[in-house]
Amino acid sequence: MRPDTPPTDQERHLGRKEIIVSKTDLSGKITYANRKFMEISDFSEPELLGVQHNLIRHPDMPRAIFHFLWDQLEKGNEVFAYVKNLCKNGDYYWVFAHVTPSIQDDVTVGYHSNRRAVDPDIVTNIIAPFYQKLVAEEKSHSSPKEGLNASLGLLSTFIQDQGGNYDKWLFSL
């Protein structure tokens, strides 16, 4: 169900007051998508519902970031992250995502994500170059597992260098 068109260099922008929302089940299959998600990505509701969220995964996104995201969610934590996403025709859009477990009666029943517009200067000067470094590390190993571990090592060192608090660093940008 991934778009069969290759990524383009064409960026789309989320408005300052707009929010993209989606919900997933425990395995990451989409159970809800708001209108803005469909508008910006060009995917229709039937194309999104019941489909793994990696449908909109952009190849410029490091595997380490998603590994970190799932690790935090499985621990019951909320996660913030800059994410570059694919549209159906290969265009892309950046978002600042807040992803949380959806809890009912003390049990995690799925996950929920709200995304807002990014500051383009932060993406261009800080996030995109950092993600490029992680992706390059991931691709420089013959085994995907080694690549991921090396990239997670870079991410962890980076967080330590920023004082050991990922959220504090993100919100200081």
Ligand SMILES: Cc1cc2nc3c(=O)[nH]c(=O)nc-3n(C[C@H](O)[C@H](O)[C@H](O)COP(=O)(O)O)c2cc1C
């Ligand atoms: C609530 C929720 C929202 C997500 N949103 C996105 C998203 O916007 N873009 C994305 O690429 N992955 C998103 N993911 C992560 C995907 O499930 C997946 O881990 C990621 O696309 C990497 O896919 P891969 O492991 O198959 O490469 C989300 C996961 C959850 C639980």
